[in-house]
Amino acid sequence: MTQLVKPYGDTQNDGKVQLSFTLPLEWSEAADEAARRLAGKMGFTDVQVVDGRKIATGYSFFVLYASTPQAVDVDSIAPSSERTHAMSMDEIDALIEERIGRKIRVAGACIGTDAHTVGIDAILNMKGYKGDYGLERYHMFETFNLGSQVAVEELVRFAKQHRIDALLVSQAVTQKGSDIKNFTQLSELLEAEGLRDDVVLICGGPRVTNRLAGELGYDAGFGRGTLPSEVAAFIAVRLAERRRDAARR
Amino acid sequence: MTQLVKPYGDTQNDGKVQLSFTLPLEWSEAADEAARRLAGKMGFTDVQVVDGRKIATGYSFFVLYASTPQAVDVDSIAPSSERTHAMSMDEIDALIEERIGRKIRVAGACIGTDAHTVGIDAILNMKGYKGDYGLERYHMFETFNLGSQVAVEELVRFAKQHRIDALLVSQAVTQKGSDIKNFTQLSELLEAEGLRDDVVLICGGPRVTNRLAGELGYDAGFGRGTLPSEVAAFIAVRLAERRRDAARR
């Protein structure tokens, strides 16, 4: 069964959407009309330019309401995240103890020129995030927080030296794709150094999605609102699986 | 020469647009993903669902930023309005005196069940709008303001009785197309009564555009921010033209 849904204004399937954008045009009635046509080209119907005004010489800002004919099939969407295994800190520690039998060594850093450590700190520090303790608080994690603006080369060197099991890297600055650039550099360097399979490689940041992480060759990616336990659980389960698979061979 | 323009975020042609809408879905990561795909289907690229949250049982609200590949050719757009002739009150009075030689009889009303008279009053009353005097203030207009919730039959009867030259009708309530319904009723009734060609037929309201008016068989339509003098000028010029054409025959 497929369930098609459309945006809802005040009536099922009216498809109502609000838009706003700037056009590099001096404001005039013709500019309003340009905005209307542009929305038409985007495929919207019943387009209303409810506000259009000059915001600077040669620039106008518009607010529109319109209907979209598009619908999306929600049943085809599998939750795209790794936040699946809801486990408590103790359960996770227990799992590691039993299935791995030793502490997991985790290293985290804010790579490239990015200095936004609050996010990675929220995952690693004792304190944690929103009442959910960070990895340092777990018995079965040994964590190294390398902090901000860490060069990927340095991080890889560190991982080798300290036989790290899981690498956690964060990027908050996404402008001009700098986050993708840095994430890619890291995974490529790990490949080159033949270390990729020795670590669980995880990225995160406000704009990260698990899909993106997959595309970049990471084991998982975590976005806004991530809780440390979700990450801890993922690492533990993933490593346990690897153990098992290794054992099988 | 055609000038193609795209929305401007912080770089020429980045095509950045902000969207928001409600989906009839319980919030979850999958709902965020549904919003992302929906925007994809609308033809947007680089889609970021920057906010997604539950607003009620079975409903979620989303804010997105994305890029549109669409561009619009602005040179192909002629200013679609009748606000073309910028004339002062005196110039208009003079023009009427000279080209028509008698007062123009104008009747205005808020038709159907619509009681929003502020708009039509702004055009007709002495006081006018934004410092621009209303038609009552002109020497060469004789105005009748029939007020609110006037049935179209009544208006047509009145027009016949008082040999009205120009009919001005207003609609502010647009829900479920009630404005279109009422506007259409009026023009059809005028046709039926064989009066259509005897009057300059003008509609107005916050959601009216001159294009819409044309489609509905009106001589002109005026939207948000209209000034009385713009309307006065249009009526005077249009009637003068008709005179001339009539004379030619």
Add this chain to the structure above:
Amino acid sequence: MELKIDRECVARCRELAAAIVAPVEAFIAAHSTVSVERAALRLLGVDGVTPEEIPIPNAILDALPERQRPAGIALAFGKALAETGLDPAALGEAMALGRYSLTEFTETPEGAARGALRPHVESGLERISGQRQARSELLERLPQLPPPLLYVIVASGNIYEDRTAAVAAAEAGAQVVAVIRSTGQSLLDFVPFGPTTEGFGGTYATQANFRIMRVALDEVSEKLGRYVMLTNYASGLCMPEIAVMAAIERLDMLLNDSMYGILFRDINMKRTFIDQHFSRMLNAFSGIIINTGEDNYLTTADAVDQAPAVLASQFINEEFAHRAGLPDRQIGLGDAYEINPDLEDSFLYQVAQAQLAREIFPEAALKYMPPTKHMTGDIFKGHLIDAMFNLTSVMTGQRIHLCGMLTEAIHTPFLGDRSLSLENARYIMNTARHFGDEIVLRPGGAVELRAHDVLTGCEALLERVAATGLMNAIESATFADVSRAPEGGRGFDGVFERAPEYFNPFEEALRGSLTAVSS
């Protein structure tokens, strides 16, 4: 917050309001209207429509010969009850099908007719006090959040979409939901029947629609553990009948203004005065909070200039309400945040006006309306104007807070708009919850001066009205710049003078019970 005002001036304004209303009340006592009579039939239990879709109360009244009108419908109907032995509902149905006509029942003496009516009058009133009782129990068990009570409108035109929207709004924090009427209903001299799914700019007010919403809101109230109130509109040609329907279906508030219909809908003033009185007696008895419509003065004229008129109207509405037995806590006097937002220090003027009302009507359930006139398609700025309105409301302790919509200039609220609007109110009122308690307005400062000007302006206005009399004052366009003739406007033909033998069983009953209630 503290604001010093001239208490003597306030006292004088109240005296003037009393002087203005007294003669009108005398007139009211000597007259009735078709809507009052139909309301009596509804209270007796008559409902439904004829095969021609005419509401049965209308059909019955229209069948009453002109000459009998002055006596009221009750006696004639009572005779029919006595002679047919049917109950009012059944009798109504029968008459609708033409089985009986009012004129055939002549035998029964007045006394017997009154007797036949009595049980139905009692059960009619019991039904209402039952609902009043139910409401207070629910409020006990499911207490509301502290005021300002967040109030939103639904207006899709389709009662079932409205229900969806109302439940969603309640979950998002709404404490009161109002269903906006379709445009034009207030000009109908009958109340539509049954559930409706078509309407323009709003949804028809029918008893069935009232019930559908009440059921849905009771459900969500239980789920949320707080009682969610329901509101609709009375003012118009059918004020008394809507008051009956609202009482029966346990609405909690009704828009009910003593002059709105006259000024803004060109309804005859005599008709309106008589109707508002009877409907307000019912509101009082059923524990319904009335909302007056002073906000309307500000939508057509400048809000700075109109401030004294708004206050004057509040005094007059208060007086009419008291005369109908409404206690202060059931009087939701209106005001609105309609000063041009681009006026320097406009926020100060708004605070002055809002706090002034708070000081003058300390017990009243002040109803604060949002910015509407100056809202534009710029939804981002509109959201900010609403925020300053929210701040003013929590600072000045308004009781009923009608949440503004960022899309006010565009469409009747979308589900998402309402959620953003409630988010706005919740955020502002929480972050500045006790700000009002923390500040003292500088004595002799701009705010105090503004409040003083408004108050003295109001006194002057009331003096003029008292001098000419309310009806003449309205005719000479003293309010909202519109002139209405005492015998002009819609529905005047529905007004009639009472004969000595005029009888309306409910009026008596209500008058008796009310003194009790209002204390």
Add this chain to the structure above:
Amino acid sequence: MELKIDRECVARCRELAAAIVAPVEAFIAAHSTVSVERAALRLLGVDGVTPEEIPIPNAILDALPERQRPAGIALAFGKALAETGLDPAALGEAMALGRYSLTEFTETPEGAARGALRPHVESGLERISGQRQARSELLERLPQLPPPLLYVIVASGNIYEDRTAAVAAAEAGAQVVAVIRSTGQSLLDFVPFGPTTEGFGGTYATQANFRIMRVALDEVSEKLGRYVMLTNYASGLCMPEIAVMAAIERLDMLLNDSMYGILFRDINMKRTFIDQHFSRMLNAFSGIIINTGEDNYLTTADAVDQAPAVLASQFINEEFAHRAGLPDRQIGLGDAYEINPDLEDSFLYQVAQAQLAREIFPEAALKYMPPTKHMTGDIFKGHLIDAMFNLTSVMTGQRIHLCGMLTEAIHTPFLGDRSLSLENARYIMNTARHFGDEIVLRPGGAVELRAHDVLTGCEALLERVAATGLMNAIESATFADVSRAPEGGRGFDGVFERAPEYFNPFEEALRGSLTAVSS
């Protein structure tokens, strides 16, 4: 607005700040850094890059033998000037091409070297005072709008897009435009050269970029009839050099904090203290308003807890600034609106903190930073939080107002975001323009109590710091919960002790002139 505070406690805090800063100043006087020396070269007129893209000031200094460093670069360079007869710019170029090396000039006696430097020292300083003069004339002729001065950032990474954005912002009401630096520039031990079009999260601070912006803003200033100010960032490894470039290109403000680099960029503390002193002397002389970075304390830790630390940092920044000759009107002490917006009465705490700073630093050009940490993808709510920030700013009379962006959590501002942000500030500050003058905070009320707690908390903190000394206090993580070692962090190798014969012609000149200026 009125807020009662404990004046004695404030006086004690100032004494403590003086006690804390004194020993650090002694240390500063005995040392210099590579950046200070390069700044001296730039002041003499040296600029440009070598064929290997190395900035010539770096190339020259790197060529100076270790053992000569303690004497400073000036003398060595002066000898070269004397013997080559070239002017500093030409000499720099020549050295860049390897035509001369610093080591070959040994003949010239010190006196002659100083003599050769003198004219260039004078012309260097004249160039700067010329710009200072130009600024005051422009401000005369093109007066700014009343404060709070609306300040926006541009950060596209491309200086030409930034220029477009800056001009648009100015037209939309911005009075100050800051170009955010690319991430990481503050960790470079040199200043990039030439116009740049690539950067991450910001645009490189280069002298060419400064000029491009200045020209564009001067143009729009003339068009608008009001002077639009330009801002960039000094704090980092090149504070003194950026101070020189800013002075030459007539920037009006510089982000310049005495501890930011240490705490938030892990730059060595000794390096930072020495650099901030010399750069601030230059800022003072060039009439540039510094902006300190207290807001940074609030982005990583809870704003309610950190309030005393913020105030303590303000006292310390003030003391360092005074010691460098900065008058109060050039000291833009920072604070930010970062309390959790969902905390009940958070608005009251914000008002308390903002008014407290206003009372303690009456003459300072307080710089108020917008909510950032608690901004989310919900742009509609974000816009409201910014509105309450705008209201607090105008109520408490802040001087420099950094406009918040509804898209703070999403991207560096779009052109349209900036326009909405300015619309927000303009609306709120106009509608509530004189609200602050109208209100008195209730004595003994929550706001007054909160302000008192913050002040006493600050005093306690300063006492602890005074006891251990600033450097140790930083090592034991007294500020922002980060610990930095006195000899740790970036750029320590660029610090050196001055030899007795150390000579920096500008330091002397500035010290002399400053007492004059700052009065």
